[in-house]
Amino acid sequence: MYKDLKITVVIPCLNEEQGIQQVLSSMPSFVDEVIVVDNASTDRTPDVAGNLGAIVIREDVRGYGRSYKKGFSMATGDVIVTLDGDHSYPPDAISYLLEAFLHLEADFLNASRFPVRDKRAMSFKHKFGNLVLSIAMSLLFFRWVRDSQSGMWVFRREILSKMRLESDGMAFSEEIKIEALLHPTARFEEISIMYSSRLGEIKLNPWRDGFRNLFFLLKKRFARRP
Numbered sequence: 393m394y395k396d397l398k399i400t401v402v403i404p405c406l407n408e409e410q411g412i413q414q415v416l417s418s419m420p421s422f423v424d425e426v427i428v429v430d431n432a433s434t435d436r437t438p439d440v441a442g443n444l445g446a447i448v449i450r451e452d453v454r455g456y457g458r459s460y461k462k463g464f465s466m467a468t469g470d471v472i473v474t475l476d477g478d479h480s481y482p483p484d485a486i487s488y489l490l491e492a493f494l495h496l497e498a499d500f501l502n503a504s505r506f507p508v509r510d511k512r513a514m515s516f517k518h519k520f521g522n523l524v525l526s527i528a529m530s531l532l533f534f535r536w537v538r539d540s541q542s543g544m545w546v547f548r549r550e551i552l553s554k555m556r557l558e559s560d561g562m563a564f565s566e567e568i569k570i571e572a573l574l575h576p577t578a579r580f581e582e583i584s585i586m587y588s589s590r591l592g593e594i595k596l597n598p599w600r601d602g603f604r605n606l607f608f609l610l611k612k613r614f615a616r617r618p
Contacts, residue, residue: 393424394490400425400469400549401486403446404459408477409435415475416444418483425469428477429459437477457557457564464552474545480513481544485585493546498581500551500572502537503544505587513587521602528606529566532613535573538582540566541605551578562601563608570612 393399401423405412412428419426428441430450438448451462464472473489475481481503493501506522508514514522522541529540543565555571557564572580 394422394471394487395494397471397490398424398469399471399473399486399490400427400467401473401475401483402427402429402460402463402467403475403477404429404431404456404463405433405437405441405477406431406454406459407433407435407437409433409437409440411476411478411480412437413440413444414479415477415483416441416446420483420486423473423486425467427463427466429463431455431459453560455560456562457567458560460564460568461557461560464549467549469549472545472547472549474543476543480588482586482588486546489544489546489583489585492581492583496581497579498546499575499578500545500547500569500580502539502569502580502582503542503546503585504539504582505542506538506584508587510586510588525566525602525605525609528609529570532609533570533573535580537569537573538584540569544585545569547572548578551575554578559608561604563605566605566609567612570609 405428426446428446428448430438430448431454432452442448449462449466451459473486526537526540530536554575559567572578
């Protein structure tokens with residue numbers, strides 16, 4: 393519990409045997425529930441996570457968004473925190489984010505990786521792609537968002553009921569922020585965190601995923617909402 397709030401951490405994983413051990417070993421003691429969604433890994437990711445006390449859920453259909461939706465459906469906390477299993481986002485920053493979340497009276501807090509202080513953590517190509525996508529999202533949805541592609545968020549579980557989350561892929565990261573911005577009552581805030589070099593293999597294809605995410609932004613903006 394953190395100030396009378398039950399905290400659930402949800403982590404999607406695909407072959408993160410090395411990183412997930414570091415992430416779970418650094419998890420704050422006040423976290424009540426850690427859910428690792430194993431996205432059909434072929435290494436020892438689920439075994440390592442289970443041995444370190446996480447609830448391991450398997451999602452056989454590959455997809456970043458699909459993994460998150462599976463994890464959210466199983467979460468029981470009042471507040472959900474997300475991060476990746478590659479140790480690029482800092483588990484020890486969760487208390488800092490929760491303090492900011494409560495101080496700002498937010499319902500959704502986005503952890504921005506910018507400015508990137510570790511030069512090894514992100515290539516120029518990735519920085520440029522993130523900038524383009526963040527500017528596009530900000531212009532399309534009339535709200536400045538510094539890091540539309542960040543994978544670390546803190547939000548109240550109750551706001552999920554009014555979100556229309558459709559993406560099963562990498563675009564889920566920007567979609568959940570868009571849904572938070574469009575939510576009738578949710579307050580969206582953003583603060584910076586320290587971002588580090590990932591452990592393990594890189595699965596992101598910058599050009600392919602970048603263009604897919606840009607197309608998804610346009611589709612999301614101009615699709616007719618019920």
